[in-house]
Amino acid sequence: MPMDAVEPDTPPPATTDDAPRVINTDDGAKDGLAKCARCGATEISLNVATGNLRCGFCRFEWSTDNAIEAFNLNGDIATLTGLLVGSGSSDIVPSTEEILTFKCSACGAEVVIDTNTSTQARCHWCRNTLSMNQQVPNGAVPDMILPFKVEKSTAVEKIAHFVGKRKFFAHPTFRAEFNAENVMGVYLPYMVVDINAHAKLSGQGEHQTRSYTVKVGDSTQQRYDADLYDVAREFDIHVNDLTVESSSDRLDQNTAVNSNNIINTIMPFDVENSVRYDSNYLAGFTSERRDSNLDQLEPLAHTQAEDITRHRVNDTLKFYDRGVRWAAEEVEVRGQRWVSAYLPVWLYSYQQRKSNGKTFLHYVAVNARTGETMGSIPLHQSKLLLVSGVVQLVGTVIGLVLVAVGV
């Protein structure tokens, strides 16, 4: 789709057509050597303890600008109109190659970067690290990045604790092979969305006025009296930092065939602390490229915004203690702001080989900002079925006795 570019610090003016307005988030970004300001080395990586970039030679530390402030992303959501997108969120051009060649700005050698897995590479001649910070339309460079905050040792501890509490019914092969030290730090691609919408909901609600028991045959049953009301609500809603996965693999959360829901569960992230994208934050970690465009993600984000609207309005419906049945829900999106981000996850993965020859990838994931941990552990099915059978046997005997005495 055509896009109109604007400067990052000036709010883009509204346009008459439907073309999205773009915030240039790679303004001033350069590919190649990113040197330490004090000693000129390119051995730069994230110091997780401080959240700063640190030079591997002289230990000088510095931080990149906060992305929200740098790109004016915390502007009043109420004034949002139309579609505003970060330049790193623009459509992926299908023909763009994932393998990019750079000319080393130190020695002139040509160095190849596979943007599927990294946006950094080391020059094989002069050993300098080359970074790709300028956005190419293949989803490899996002608008902003949220640095790791939880250290690996903490993540290992959390994963070991999570698995340790689920050992008894875990598959014996998993128990034998489990090693929490195999955790990997991964930056996963997300879209962060602000939405300004106007909502109208109408329907009916019920308020309980009485609860009592009635005798039906030999037993008693519960009955309720309630008052029925016509209910309507109309308001503006400002959704802040709605976060959706922008990798098609991660969006697929069919729990019968994958455990992607585990990674989804550890959200939300404190995206307001994101910084301007700099490849040096990726040193020592892996990353995944965004492969979904705004057009593909917009329906999901809007449906989630409707969910948020429906749930948030419940604060005004406490009187209707039996619930509300909305007959009409209208959420009109008046303005939206989309920014792509890399968010940090510590990921332990385990490929289970089943007896039928199929495999299933289990994850234990730690949110590398909040420490929230969730996981999927391979089950020892025969052991669980055996114990469940014993429980069923004992339960059946007790149940029959209780039914016989009418409890």
Add this chain to the structure above:
Amino acid sequence: MLNLTLWATESGQIIAAGSSDDDSGGLGLVFLLSGFVFYSAIYFRYRNTDKRHGHESETEATLVNMQEHDEFVKARKGLSNRRMSGANNTAVRGASNKAATGIMSKFKLM
């Protein structure tokens, strides 16, 4: 196996809901399903297939310029369900993990 688990969970919920309306024999029926309930509890504790990000409650949002309209229609007597028929004010439609919304919607009350 997942379908069996979902079925067992939902059956347990139906039995449990039934017991609130009719006390006789309810506890006994729960014991009769104890094996399925145990299997489901362990399955969810280990595999966590029911878990997802609660975008509807965990995302920051503010409501402004609220206009409310509430008008009494009629009184209803002798209803057998504790929850309003067709109530959808806690529905979730935008979750990628459909299994979670399917299960959790049965447990959600206002």
